[in-house]
Amino acid sequence: MSQFIDSLAELLGREPRKKPHPDDIMPEIVAIHRDKHEDKSRIEKIKMEMAHKAQHAAPEKLRRKRWAVLILVNLLFVLSFQLDIQMLEGALTASRFVGFHLADLNSALQVMLAYKHVVINLLIGTVTVFIGWWLLGGRTFCSWVCPYHLLAEWAEIIHEKLAKKRLVKDHPFDRRARTWFWLIFVVLALVTGYTVFETISPTGILSRALIYGPGLALLWVLLLLLFEIFYSRRAWCRYACPIGLTYGVVGALSPFKVQYHLESCFHEGECRKVCLVPHVLNTVIKGRARGQDVDIGADCTRCGRCVEACPTSSLTYKFKGLGDLL
Amino acid sequence: MRPQERRKFLRSIALGIGLVGTSLLGFIPVLGGWVRRLRPPGALQEKRFLAACIKCGQCVQVCPVEAIKLADLDDGFGVGVPYIEARAQACDFSCDGLQCVLACPTGALTHELNYSHETDMGIAKVVSPATCLAVQGKGFKGQARGADFTGTLRYDAVDRWNPIPVRDHPYDLELCDLCVRQCPIEIRIAQCDAGTPPSGDERQCPPQHAIELQPMADENGVNRMLPVILDGCVGCGVCEMICPVEPTVIVIDSSESRGMSA
Numbered sequence: 001m002s003q004f005i006d007s008l009a010e011l012l013g014r015e016p017r018k019k020p021h022p023d024d025i026m027p028e029i030v031a032i033h034r035d036k037h038e039d040k041s042r043i044e045k046i047k048m049e050m051a052h053k054a055q056h057a058a059p060e061k062l063r064r065k066r067w068a069v070l071i072l073v074n075l076l077f078v079l080s081f082q083l084d085i086q087m088l089e090g091a092l093t094a095s096r097f098v099g100f101h102l103a104d105l106n107s108a109l110q111v112m113l114a115y116k117h118v119v120i121n122l123l124i125g126t127v128t129v130f131i132g133w134w135l136l137g138g139r140t141f142c143s144w145v146c147p148y149h150l151l152a153e154w155a156e157i158i159h160e161k162l163a164k165k166r167l168v169k170d171h172p173f174d175r176r177a178r179t180w181f182w183l184i185f186v187v188l189a190l191v192t193g194y195t196v197f198e199t200i201s202p203t204g205i206l207s208r209a210l211i212y213g214p215g216l217a218l219l220w221v222l223l224l225l226l227f228e229i230f231y232s233r234r235a236w237c238r239y240a241c242p243i244g245l246t247y248g249v250v251g252a253l254s255p256f257k258v259q260y261h262l263e264s265c266f267h268e269g270e271c272r273k274v275c276l277v278p279h280v281l282n283t284v285i286k287g288r289a290r291g292q293d294v295d296i297g298a299d300c301t302r303c304g305r306c307v308e309a310c311p312t313s314s315l316t317y318k319f320k321g322l323g324d325l326l
Numbered sequence: 327m328r329p330q331e332r333r334k335f336l337r338s339i340a341l342g343i344g345l346v347g348t349s350l351l352g353f354i355p356v357l358g359g360w361v362r363r364l365r366p367p368g369a370l371q372e373k374r375f376l377a378a379c380i381k382c383g384q385c386v387q388v389c390p391v392e393a394i395k396l397a398d399l400d401d402g403f404g405v406g407v408p409y410i411e412a413r414a415q416a417c418d419f420s421c422d423g424l425q426c427v428l429a430c431p432t433g434a435l436t437h438e439l440n441y442s443h444e445t446d447m448g449i450a451k452v453v454s455p456a457t458c459l460a461v462q463g464k465g466f467k468g469q470a471r472g473a474d475f476t477g478t479l480r481y482d483a484v485d486r487w488n489p490i491p492v493r494d495h496p497y498d499l500e501l502c503d504l505c506v507r508q509c510p511i512e513i514r515i516a517q518c519d520a521g522t523p524p525s526g527d528e529r530q531c532p533p534q535h536a537i538e539l540q541p542m543a544d545e546n547g548v549n550r551m552l553p554v555i556l557d558g559c560v561g562c563g564v565c566e567m568i569c570p571v572e573p574t575v576i577v578i579d580s581s582e583s584r585g586m587s588a
Contacts, residue, residue, distance in 0.1 A: 192353060
């Protein structure tokens with residue numbers, strides 16, 4: 001239970017806990033830490049593998065698969081309208097999948113607060129999407145569906161290259177900002193009676209631009225991407241997007257998550273380098289794990305980059321009750 | 327607070343002001359009601375409509391004449407909100423069942439109406455009667471809006487189910503009566519009077535006329551008529567779209583929409 005509360009608190013912006021008190025560490029965990037370093041040859045092997053990887057960067061296969069899924073989902077929206085195949089009609093804010101209503105949770109929330117009235121179709125769409133993303137992990141929406149996430153990943157690649165050449169520097173923001181934005185937009189919808197957030201939602205703007213044709217609103221998306229390239233890495237998804245926070249809460253109790261296995265981990269920190277939300281991987285830092293198998297927190301988008309980056313396969317997808325997936 | 331931490335804090339405050347400020351900038355035109363546009367059939371009263379719309383465009387997708395467009399940043403109201411530019415493409419109810427209303431997931435287009443005559447998008451107004459061909463006693467021959475016009479209408483006599491381009495349906499009229507002739511409400515009334523209501527459904531029959539040509543006194547013996555808007559007008563905009571005069575003689579005033587009450 002305390003793990004669940006920690007996960008929610010970190011989602012809202014609290015800094016992750018530092019080392020647990022020595023008295024709180026279970027003896028078996030102390031034993032794991034003591035024993036796993038005895039196998040020197042294994043550690044050497046991992047070091048060599050990592051050196052090799054640094055020289056010959058292999059393509060991130062899982063990442064490409066995820067991009068393919070993201071593009072396919074958005075393509076399904078586009079083709080449903082452009083070719084009239086009517087599979088997935090509407091946009092990411094609200095749609096119908098072969099006739100069944102779906103509504104983006106944050107958009108639906110904004111409309112409910114602004115309109116102060118809920119029609120049954122919207123309720124059906126909201127509940128369906130809630131259950132769907134609860135099963136799939138909540139912020140899974142972000143990395144596997146949201147079109148802005150894909151553009152932001154490409155912008156991040158540029159940012160990283162420029163940062164390597166010391167041409168740009170990452171300026172982090174306070175992670176609590178996102179919680180404040182979420183609250184402010186909730187209050188604004190209630191008070192103004194208008195879905196104020198929709199105007200600046202890059203997810204909605206991009207989804208509509210893909211389906212119904214581009215418009216000037218894309219300039220805002222471009223501005224956000226430039227901001228992320230030159231000033232602050234992944235700023236929108238990390239510090240601003242209320243959609244991400246909403247799905248984060250949905251995923252807090254999801255059966256689908258990334259799980260950390262202390263026993264095989266040698267704390268190289270490769271996972272934290274690629275992670276959109278590195279605070280969820282606080283537990284992998286030497287001495288911080290509070291158990292042998294730790295579920296990664298609610299803010300995790302289940303993108304799988306850490307799963308792929310880990311040299312010792314110490315991070316895996318897990319679907320509660322179904323055993324190891326990958 | 328360490329200087330580094332303080333900078334981060336101040337930066338975050340600036341980010342907050344920037345983002346919330348931008349979103350509010352987009353809200354000002356909505357609040358001020360800067361631009362009034364024709365909304366799809368069944369739209370709630372403007373303020374409530376803007377509150378309820380989830381900006382998904384499902385109404386756009388189902389419209390057989392592609393009359394509904396989504397607003398951009400520079401249109402002066404909410405980004406992604408649907409509107410109809412009647413002069414370019416009006417709603418001619420050729421879907422019969424009000425598909426956009428059925429598609430709307432939030433009730434921004436209220437589900438409490440079923441027939442075209444129950445809608446209330448606005449009211450047509452004859453804004454420049456002097457240039458009206460009928461007022462001048464003139465006829466009309468040819469393509470109503472020229473060869474380049476891309477708008478479509480459903481002509482029952484040509485194709486019961488599919489709208490065709492207006493330019494493919496030239497007219498030859500002794501006295502121009504296009505606004506009355508193409509009025510979807512008037513067409514339904516004529517079908518009902520002939521005992522053949524649309525889809526054989528008597529409930530499709532509008533109870534009131536929407537527009538008619540009234541004779542004008544003329545000392546030179548010319549047959550002159552004036553289009554007059556009647557209580558049955560729902561503001562669909564077909565008269566505005568079909569009017570062959572430039573600029574159009576007849577326009578829809580959406581501000582006079584009584585708005586759907588649900």
